[in-house]
Amino acid sequence: MGTTLNSLKLLDNFTISTPEFGLSQIVRRADLNKATALRHLKELCEYGLLEQDPATKLYSIGPACLRLAGVREATKPTLVAARQVMKKQIEIVRESMHLSLMDGEELRNVAVEESQFHSVRVNFSRAELLPLHATASGAIMLAFGPEFLKDHLKGKKLQAYTSTTITNPDQVLKYASHVKSAGWAESAGAREADVHGFSAPIFGPDQIAIGAIACVIPQNRITPTLRGAILSSIRAASQDITTIFGGLTPATFPTDFNETLNMVPGPADHEMETQ
Numbered sequence: 001m002g003t004t005l006n007s008l009k010l011l012d013n014f015t016i017s018t019p020e021f022g023l024s025q026i027v028r029r030a031d032l033n034k035a036t037a038l039r040h041l042k043e044l045c046e047y048g049l050l051e052q053d054p055a056t057k058l059y060s061i062g063p064a065c066l067r068l069a070g071v072r073e074a075t076k077p078t079l080v081a082a083r084q085v086m087k088k089q090i091e092i093v094r095e096s097m098h099l100s101l102m103d104g105e106e107l108r109n110v111a112v113e114e115s116q117f118h119s120v121r122v123n124f125s126r127a128e129l130l131p132l133h134a135t136a137s138g139a140i141m142l143a144f145g146p147e148f149l150k151d152h153l154k155g156k157k158l159q160a161y162t163s164t165t166i167t168n169p170d171q172v173l174k175y176a177s178h179v180k181s182a183g184w185a186e187s188a189g190a191r192e193a194d195v196h197g198f199s200a201p202i203f204g205p206d207q208i209a210i211g212a213i214a215c216v217i218p219q220n221r222i223t224p225t226l227r228g229a230i231l232s233s234i235r236a237a238s239q240d241i242t243t244i245f246g247g248l249t250p251a252t253f254p255t256d257f258n259e260t261l262n263m264v265p266g267p268a269d270h271e272m273e274t275q
Helices: 003-013 023-030 034-047 063-075 078-093 136-144 148-153 169-182 224-244 267-274
Strands: 050-052 059-061 097-103 106-113 185-188 195-203 209-218
Touching: 003 023, 003 034, 023 034, 034 050, 078 097, 078 106, 078 209, 078 224, 097 224, 106 136, 106 209, 136 148, 136 169, 136 185, 136 195, 136 209, 148 169, 169 185, 195 224, 209 224
Parallel strands: none
Antiparallel strands: 050 059, 097 106, 097 209, 185 195, 195 209
16 A cells, blocks of 8 residues: 555544544554654645644644535535436436435435336435435434434334334334344335335445435335345445545445345334334
8 A cells, every 4th residue: 555545544534523633543543653653644734634733733634625625516516426326326227216315303305316217206306305214214314324313213203104104113213223234224115105215324424324325116116136236226326425425434334235134114013013
């Protein structure tokens, strides 16, 4: 690994939750000797990618990152780039996709790409709110998003959108724990009857999900082959869009989506909560 790349990899340590580090902390986290770490830090500071507080001696992200981020956003906006990823995957699976991001305590659609391969497809509108308990994207956020989402759900009266919507918060959170092991979520008619959704997380810089990418299709088009293709597609889109948003995927996140690990809520769960 080149010296330049070694220096740049130090930037991965800085996140929203840990925005500052001292030299000794960087040495431990990056597993470098003190002299090497100091040389890398000085180089990054010289270019402006890092800056050092003269009083505390702590290092933090520097102004050059803002300049570069500004150039990136002006020339290739994140949502434009994300939509290109979605279009690429639609060419493979031939089904529509949508991207949602957290807006406070709500999950909101921010980009929709519809497939032109089918006359019958599921329609989504931009800025549409997605209920956490009744969508695959919502299950993703409960599994990989900030903890306050779970706390907000507990004790809340949840709306039944269809006869199979799970409205018991405990059952919803139980499914979210399965989603965390699988890496992906599935929703079978929970918000709209005869509509099937698959979703994967979009991670932020602190390795916590900031949103979700989803593929939603009519139930009658589901086949084992299409199911496998969709899981591969949303896995690839999750990786690419996370990178576009400057996020980091946790080391524990599954490298492949295993279908057998995901237990989609169904009639049995609904019957259990109404007994």
